[in-house]
Each structure stands twice: as structure tokens, then as C-alpha cells.
Amino acid sequence: MSDLKNPPTTKGGWKDFIAGSFAGMAQVSVGQPLDTIKVRLQVDPLRYKGPMDCLIKTVNQEGPLALYKGMASPLVGIGAVNALLFATYSRLKSIQTSALDEQLPLYKIAIAGAGAGAVNSVLSSPVELLKIKMQAQYGSSKVSIGNNALIYKGPIDCAQHLIREFGIRNGLFRGFWVTVVREIPGYAGFYSGFEFVKRKITPDKGNPNDLPPGKLMIAGAFGGVSYWLCCYPLDVVKSIVQNQHNPPKGLFYVFTTFKMIYKKEGAQAFTRGITPTILRSIPAAGATFTVYELAMRMLQPF
Template identity: 35%
Template sequence: MALDFLAGCAGGVAGVLVGHPFDTVKVRLQVQNVEKPQYRGTLHCFQTIIKQESVLGLYKGMSSPLMGLTFINALVFGVQGNTLRALGQDSPLNQFLAGAAAGTIQCVICCPMELAKTRLQLQGPRTYKGPLDCLVQIYRQEGLRGINRGMVSTLLRETPSFGVYFLTYDVMTRAMGCEPDDRLLVPKLLLAGGTSGITSWLSTYPMDVVKSRLQADGVHGVTRYHGIADCIRQSYQAEGWRVFTRGLGSTLLRAFPVNAATFTAVTVVLSYTRGEEAQLDSEAAPDTSATPAEPALAHPSRL
């Protein structure tokens, strides 16, 4: 359990450092005014932010996910690993169920964290000093309900997507035959992790658009939506079905490197720590005529 959390922390840090600029672009594209769009697309959004705000503009609000995602990843990989062990059999269905359980539980932290991140990414004049100050101000103005704005849409996004996430990674690493002594192990892990990120986002992306809009609603003083159904209805009426793919390009660009870095960091940390444990156990054990077997690759869903 402790190793699951440690590996998850390492994966969280790696993922945030690689992917936050893409997330900033995604949020800006998702919530911009359709009648007076500021950005023409992903590349234009990147260029505009860098030109107007410097490269640091791409990292606005990073302190929130850096603090939150480190713990969230620890929670996700810890819950997923222990749920899979509790289910007993390592089957595709159980991979999905363990991932879905992890996705559901982490929403308690993920939702307020993403609310703060979204508000920080969209602020013009310096309204908030940081994520904690942002949440404090929201709580003073809107109470506990304000802190959990977008919770239901977050649950509808995270629960199935994390099931897809872990299932895809497990299927791919098994299919590619990832083993500790494989020269191509790291490239294979990067490919499996990146692909898992893409498939998980594709599975629930429209709900992410709704979540972002609900969390950004009222930032500039005007409240437009009265819930998930109303947000979907108004968004569709105003912009058609394409609104639910807005920002998808930058999201998928971000998903591959972020999740490649995350899963590789997690698997490498687990492999190293499990290998050290196995070596210590072997040295402490009495001599036998049997040759100890090589430890299996410390796959996050096989521990």
C-alpha cells in the first residue's frame, strides 16, 4: 500500500510538469466566448498566451494540480492496486472496476482542485493569490456547495474514464510482453501509458467540457447554467455538437506525454522498490536448493 502511494506521487509530479501547459490551453478553449472567440485553435492559443503572458502564462494555476495531483495519483494508484487485490482475480472486468473505484474516490479531492485551477487559469487581474486563497474566497462567497461546484459532472467523467485508463494500460503491457529485462521496456511503457491517457479522455471528453463550463460559470459575474442538463442544452443550442469536442486537440496532445510520463514513473518506481524488497527477502531467507525466481515487472495493476 505504501509503495503504491509513493509511486503514485512520483507519477503525479512527472505528469503535471509535462502536461500543465496543454491543460491551460484546453481550459481557455473550452470556456472562451463563442461570439467573440479569442483563440482560433490549439496552436493559436499557445502562441497568444506566450506572446501576451510569456511562457509562464502556460503554467498559471500549476501550484494547485502540483499539490493536488501528487496526492491524487498516490490515492488513485493505491486504491486501484488494493481494490484489484480485494477482487482477487486479475481479469479485464476487474481491471476496469478497480480503476473506476479509484476514479470515484479521488473526485473528493479532484473536484475542488480543478475548480481552483480553472479559476486561476481564467483570472485576469490578480484576483487570487493561489489555489488555497481561491478556495477560501469561493467558500466565503458560496459556501461548501461552491467548493464542490461541478462534483456530479466530475464523477460522471472520472468513474468510467479511470476504468478505461487502467484497463487499456494492462491490456497493452500484456500484449507487448513488457518484462524487466526487455531493452525496449521504457519505450513500451511510454507507448502504453500515452495510449491509455488518450483512450480514457476520448471515453468521457464531452462531460469534461460540461464540467469546465460549470466550474467557470460566474467567474465574470454572470451565472448562465442551472446544472448539467441545462449546460448541455444551452451549449448545444448555441454552438451545436462540436462544442463538446472543443479543446479536444490540445487535450489529446497533452494526454499522451502526461500519461506516458505518469505510468512510466509509477512502474519504474514500483519495479525498483519491489526489486529491492525481493533482494532483501532473498538475502534474509535460508538457503535452499531451489533457485529463486526473478521478480515480475512491478506493474501498477498487478501488485
């Protein structure tokens, strides 16, 4: 009897890649404006009094399109990022499955999510680096931005400058390890939170994989909130590391940067920007999971 059971987790990697690509584009399209506010609050806290002040100043000084700065990088790259993420997640679930119709316990879902997050960092780290660099610059001409007075024309121009000045590892892949450290607990919460609610709101003797879009949105939104609650302080560290002009020094820069932020601003620094982040995660993650699940259903016959 397969009620409340997961369908076979080995659905074919190409399906996960296609569904993950659509899910990623939906995520960026829905969440980019609030993500821009989040990043600006994290990397330049003295400029703004809070999320609303950041929103008003950004729109008044740079126009509403400024909220979409850096969108080109994730819109193009997030397809590959989410494709790799969901494909790896499906593969790690299948490795832990002893029967095709087995419903994995939530701790195994979390393990698969953590592993997928670690692998996903290979793509998400440079994509987010370019996004943050674009989001953190103001105006459209050269201005003083901390140690960096350069205005990048776009993500490709940004990547070229970083590689030319610092090389691949310290330029394009700056902040890779802090991304890994963030993604492991983040995606453990992301997938286990989604599955937890998905199963809870499934009717008796129903199948969680047959939920309508509205309920998928609810479960996905919970997964998105869970992601940020599991890793937000590390995201603050990542944003600061990736936005600074010079690459971090030492093998343990995650811990030294964390200590530096705490010493300078206190514990409240690690919640800076969390309000727009949580608000953004509700529709963005809801859209991500809903589009992914619906796309997989459409691809199931193939």
C-alpha cells in the first residue's frame, strides 16, 4: 500500500535538472527586490535605519529598477544552481532508500538536503558573489563604496574584473567555504521543513505528492522560512566576506569574520536584514517548490 509514501526517488536526473531550472527562475523573479534590501542592510548597515528606510531610499535615489540589481546573475545561474541542487537531493534520497515506495524519515530528508547544499555551493557561491557585488553598488557612476570605488556594468564585467585582479579562487570563488558552511544547515532545514508540512497537510490516506498548488505553496513557504532560521547568521558573514574588496585571509576566515562582526556590532548584527529575508522566503520558496513539483508531475510520463 503506497498511501503517504514517496514515489520512486530515482526519477531521472534530466527531469530534476529541467524542473529545478524552472523552479530557480520562479524563485528569482518573485524574491529579487526583497533580496536586494536584505543584502544592502547586511553589507552597509549605517546607511539605513531599517528595511523600509532601505526600500524608500533605494527607490527614491536610484529608481524602482534598482531593486532588481544583480538579477541577471541569479536569473541565468539559478537555473543551473537549482537544477544541481534538486538533482543531488533526489540522488541522495535514493541512496538512503531501501524500497521504491519508502517514505524517508525527516532526519534522512535533512541529510539529503545538507549534502545537496554542500554540492550546490560549487555553483551558488560564484552566482551569489556576482549578485551581491551588483546589489551593493549605488548609482550608475563611480562613487565611493567603502574600499571599492568601481561600478560594474553587469555580472560579466564584474566577473572579469574580479578574475583579473584576484584570480579564480580569490576572485570568482571568494566566500566559497562560508557558502558551504551556510548551505549545509540551510538546506537541511529547507527540505525537511517542506516535507514536514507537506505530510502534515496531506489528508488521511492521501498522497503528499498529489497536493494541489495552494498546499504546495504553504509547505514550500515553511521550507523557505526554515532555511533562513537554520543559517541566517552565516549568511550575514557570507555577504560581508563576498562584498569586501580584498579576499579573506586564512583557512578559518569564517570564524574570524564572525568574531570580528560580533566584536564590532554585537549579536544584533547577525539578524540584520532578517525581516525582508523571511518575508521574501515565503513567496519565493513557495514558488520554488510549487513550480518544481508541478514540473516533475508534467515530466513524469517521459
